Amino acid sequence: MSITEKKPAWVAPVIVRHSSSGMNKFGGVREAQFRNEIAGVSIAELVEKYGSPLFVLSEEHLRQSVRRINRAFSTRYAKVRQAWSYKTNYINAVSAILHQEGCDAEVVSEFEYDKARRLGVPASRIFFNGPHKPRSALAKAVKEGARIHIDHLDELALLEEVANEQGVLEFPVTIRLNFDTGFTENWGRFGFNLENGQAMEAARRIAASPNLKLTGLHNHIGTFITDPRAYTAQVGIMIGFMNSVEAATGCTITTLDIGGGFASRNALQGVYLPPEQITPTAEQYAEAICGALAVGLKNREQNGKPLPELILETGRAVVDEAEWLISSVVANKRLPDGRRAMVIDAGVNILFTAFWYNHEVRPARPVEGIPEDTVLYGPLCMNIDIVRQSVSLPPMKTGDLLSFWPVGAYNNTQWMQFIQLRPAVVLVRQNGQVDVVRRAETLDDVENPEHLPIDLQPNFS
Amino acid sequence: MKNTLLASKRLAISESGFVFDPVSGQSFSVNETGLVILHLAQHEDDLDKLVEQLAEQFDASILEINRDVQDFIYRLKGFLK
Numbered sequence: 001m002s003i004t005e006k007k008p009a010w011v012a013p014v015i016v017r018h019s020s021s022g023m024n025k026f027g028g029v030r031e032a033q034f035r036n037e038i039a040g041v042s043i044a045e046l047v048e049k050y051g052s053p054l055f056v057l058s059e060e061h062l063r064q065s066v067r068r069i070n071r072a073f074s075t076r077y078a079k080v081r082q083a084w085s086y087k088t089n090y091i092n093a094v095s096a097i098l099h100q101e102g103c104d105a106e107v108v109s110e111f112e113y114d115k116a117r118r119l120g121v122p123a124s125r126i127f128f129n130g131p132h133k134p135r136s137a138l139a140k141a142v143k144e145g146a147r148i149h150i151d152h153l154d155e156l157a158l159l160e161e162v163a164n165e166q167g168v169l170e171f172p173v174t175i176r177l178n179f180d181t182g183f184t185e186n187w188g189r190f191g192f193n194l195e196n197g198q199a200m201e202a203a204r205r206i207a208a209s210p211n212l213k214l215t216g217l218h219n220h221i222g223t224f225i226t227d228p229r230a231y232t233a234q235v236g237i238m239i240g241f242m243n244s245v246e247a248a249t250g251c252t253i254t255t256l257d258i259g260g261g262f263a264s265r266n267a268l269q270g271v272y273l274p275p276e277q278i279t280p281t282a283e284q285y286a287e288a289i290c291g292a293l294a295v296g297l298k299n300r301e302q303n304g305k306p307l308p309e310l311i312l313e314t315g316r317a318v319v320d321e322a323e324w325l326i327s328s329v330v331a332n333k334r335l336p337d338g339r340r341a342m343v344i345d346a347g348v349n350i351l352f353t354a355f356w357y358n359h360e361v362r363p364a365r366p367v368e369g370i371p372e373d374t375v376l377y378g379p380l381c382m383n384i385d386i387v388r389q390s391v392s393l394p395p396m397k398t399g400d401l402l403s404f405w406p407v408g409a410y411n412n413t414q415w416m417q418f419i420q421l422r423p424a425v426v427l428v429r430q431n432g433q434v435d436v437v438r439r440a441e442t443l444d445d446v447e448n449p450e451h452l453p454i455d456l457q458p459n460f461s
Numbered sequence: 462m463k464n465t466l467l468a469s470k471r472l473a474i475s476e477s478g479f480v481f482d483p484v485s486g487q488s489f490s491v492n493e494t495g496l497v498i499l500h501l502a503q504h505e506d507d508l509d510k511l512v513e514q515l516a517e518q519f520d521a522s523i524l525e526i527n528r529d530v531q532d533f534i535y536r537l538k539g540f541l542k
């Protein structure tokens with residue numbers, strides 16, 4: 001058949017109503033923005049090779065992200081360390097890259113502690129947070145010399161006991177504080193409250209113990225903090241407490257750990273300004289924090305005290321933008337109320353952050369046609385499985401690919417094996433090579449821990 | 462289906478894809494395929510025949526065209542009721 005005889009390709013028809021708010025008649029009729037590659041590698045080829053859905057990490061993006069935060073802080077304050085918050089994404093390849101970039105580890109359970117140790121992180125570079133550290137975990141952490149952040153009085157007592165058993169004297173510890181910054185809701189369930197005197201009381205208990213020595217203060221004001229002034233307030237309050245606790249107990253504080261919480265360029269549901277407008281840059285956070293340090297620590301060295309090391313436990317802002325999720329369109333639907341819907345092969349089982357983010361969603365090829373508000377449903381046979389309540393997408397066919405971004409934070413750790421197996425995670429290396437850093441799960445992976453008593457084996461013959 | 466196709470005869474259709482419904486005062490945008498369908502519907506109120514005509518013009522299976530056109534007409538029906 002000659003080219004002139006070839007019929008034009010079929011594009012699904014679309015009709016959209018102009019709203020009274022005056023969408024102009026050309027407004028929607030543009031080619032939707034699309035993304036066909038990640039770090040230079042074709043999305044279509046990635047899916048062909050590694051399946052769908054697929055998580056795709058970019059080594060380049062991850063390294064650039066952690067370096068930028070590091071640079072922003074180390075050019076403004078002399079002693080800064082980043083401790084990688086494992087729970088944000090503890091795929092080994094991610095943690096390993098961040099450790100190569102000089103990050104310590106911040107863990108919140110014995111499982112995470114063991115994971116960091118197995119990856120080769122020295123205990124002295126592990127910051128051990130969390131409200132539940134069983135005796136076995138504390139014993140290990142004391143023996144190996146980890147940096148323990150005490151969360152409550154019962155833990156303080158247990159830790160003292162453990163140190164005493166091991167004959168350890170003056171084991172350096174940090175206490176986690178909570179207080180009101182005036183900017184965010186205080187996460188009062190963690191650590192010792194400053195305003196009601198609990199924190200000072202804990203410091204006195206430590207000072208009275210031959211086995212322990214208070215050397216650090218920790219606080220985490222919350223997550224996705226979009227106002228850097230919250231950190232200015234936080235640092236001011238922590239320095240104030242440092243001065244009082246040193247005066248009251250004679251201790252010397254050598255680390256101030258301000259936790260995590262920097263926002264990524266993701267769109268929180270219910271926030272209508274685009275993320276580019278509300279997400280502060282690393283430099284803005286650094287300015288707010290290091291500015292407060294400069295003011296608060298002005299006379300410290302003259303007074304014979306060392307400048308404390310600043311510890312950052314940044315999670316989300318380091319990794320979120322370095323990962324994408326690719327998903328395929330399974331079906332197009334028209335809902336009874338007239339809305340357009342699509343079923344896709346990735347659901348809230350693997351994209352947990354869909355509960356609070358409106359991710360950027362892009363087709364993987366240029367798609368012509370008028371975008372229409374669309375509900376995106378995942379593959380689970382569950383009413384909660386809504387990946388997006390409403391997103392404007394052009395007409396798409398089954399098998400078409402969509403990318404979701406940013407998805408690097410909290411998905412590869414909070415995902416669940418529910419109804420579906422979890423897909424592979426691949427890493428696009430800086431040289432363009434692609435490594436599978438977590439293979440897709442198999443039925444065996446799920447069933448291996450199980451045991452079926454022999455008499456329960458069903459017999460259908 | 463048929464009623465919606467009949468109702469679509471009242472629409473004022475411009476070549477740029479701008480569509481006006483004089484009865485309800487609403488206006489719409491359609492893409493090129495939508496435009497072709499609305500034009501065909503001015504003379505054809507049988508869905509199957511309309512789909513056949515489209516299949517002659519475009520490179521796609523009757524099945525695919527039929528599904529997409531039904532979807533389009535459901536959508537239109539929701540607007541014109």
Ligand SMILES: Cc1ncc(COP(=O)(O)O)c(C=O)c1O
Nearest residue numbers: 085220223260261313314315316
């Ligand atoms: C103690 C602690 N540090 C660090 C983080 C990381 O926070 P983000 O991902 O908001 O930076 C968290 C998260 O909740 C946390 O609880």
